[in-house]
Amino acid sequence: MRAFLSIVLLLLACASVAQAGSLRIALGVQNNLSPAPGQSARGGAQSGGLIAFNEDLAREICRRINARCVTRHVLFGEILPGIEGGKFELGFGNYLRTPEREKQVAFSDPLWRSSSRLLAAPATTQRFTRRLGREPDLASLRGARLGVVAETQQHRYLQSIALAQELTVLTAPTIGDALTLLREGKVDFCLFPMLSAYAMLNSEPAGAFEFAGRPLTESGLGGTVHIALPKTDGALREGVNLAIAAMRADGTYHRIVRRHFPFSLD
Known part of the structure; x- marks a missing residue:
């Protein structure tokens, strides 16, 4: 039954964003980077820990909605304005959902709980x-x-x-x-x-x-973490949410978590 549900969710995700093509993805950095030759500031690769975990999640979501990922590492404060301004389609900055942020962007279904x-x-x-x-x-x-x-x-x-x-x-x-x-x-x-x-x-x-x-966790210091998306693209949000559900249903999400952390994020 779980395998059947995963297939159905995957098909729905692909159908929701069948014309997605490439998605520009902002990944929040943990260290400030100097620009490499031919790259903008902070555009270089970062590896390990939370950065690698977010990148694995992003690539799996892109694969399931049949889109090509184009990732960029940027400062936390640049991600939401970048999505609001049309520079990125998905933002992985370990964002808590708040009323102030919802004025700028939309949010996916929860990924994990934060404190x-x-x-x-x-x-x-x-x-x-x-x-x-x-x-x-x-x-x-x-x-x-x-x-x-x-x-x-x-x-x-x-x-x-x-x-x-x-x-x-x-x-x-x-x-x-x-x-x-x-x-x-x-x-x-x-x-x-x-x-x-x-x-x-x-x-x-x-x-x-x-x-x-x-x-x-009180006073906005904890809660569920979400992917940030444009408010104007409901089809993309639906596709991302279906991909997240399918990843959880077939165990892929938990395998990605175990690849990077020795504990559950739920």
């Missing part, structure tokens, strides 16, 4: 633990310096509490740049989407950083 975590060097966690008399979390921090990726939900939330909690918020264009602030001691903590942070930590020396406090 946010504080990240710090172990020595910093110990220092704040001694100061607070408890393990630090976002609600208890006072007078701390926090790094965050600009224009994210994490950035917006820190802006809303910074004055009351006497926090200094430093923004960076990518999670890799924010992690550099942490590595260089320019911030005490970073606030990241948990999956993004986990993917980046794989390239760091063991024990260099650790999560502090509990996973955060």
Whole structure:
């Protein structure tokens, strides 16, 4: 029955966007890249972790709707304006669906559930633990310096509490740049989407950083993650949603997850 359902969903997906041709896909970068010869800034390849996971998802979706993927690696803040302005058809930036973003773009059905975590060097966690008399979390921090990726939900939330909690918020264009602030001691903590942070930590020396406090989902810091699409292309959205459903039904989605992460994203 599952195999039959997968075939039906695949046929429906292809029928929905049979004329898709090529799709311009924006993949959010985790590290800022210098332009390679003949390429625009940040247009070079990135590998591993969340970037590779998103690229595998994008290519499988393109295959199922009979479209050719043309991928581009861009900064998080460039993806939604790029889709709204007709520069891209699909945006993989690990986006939470919010009313503000829905004014710009449409969103696919959910891909996985996200939460946010504080990240710090172990020595910093110990220092704040001694100061607070408890393990630090976002609600208890006072007078701390926090790094965050600009224009994210994490950035917006820190802006809303910074004055009351006497926090200094430093923004960076990518999670890799924010992690550099942490590595260089320019911030005490970073606030990241948990999956993004986990993917980046794989390239760091063991024990260099650790999560502090509990996973955060309230106040827009967690929820379901979606692909961003143009508001004007309902057929593309339908085709992408059918492809996602077919990938889940035949097990392909879970195989892609296991290829990149040792845990479930559901």
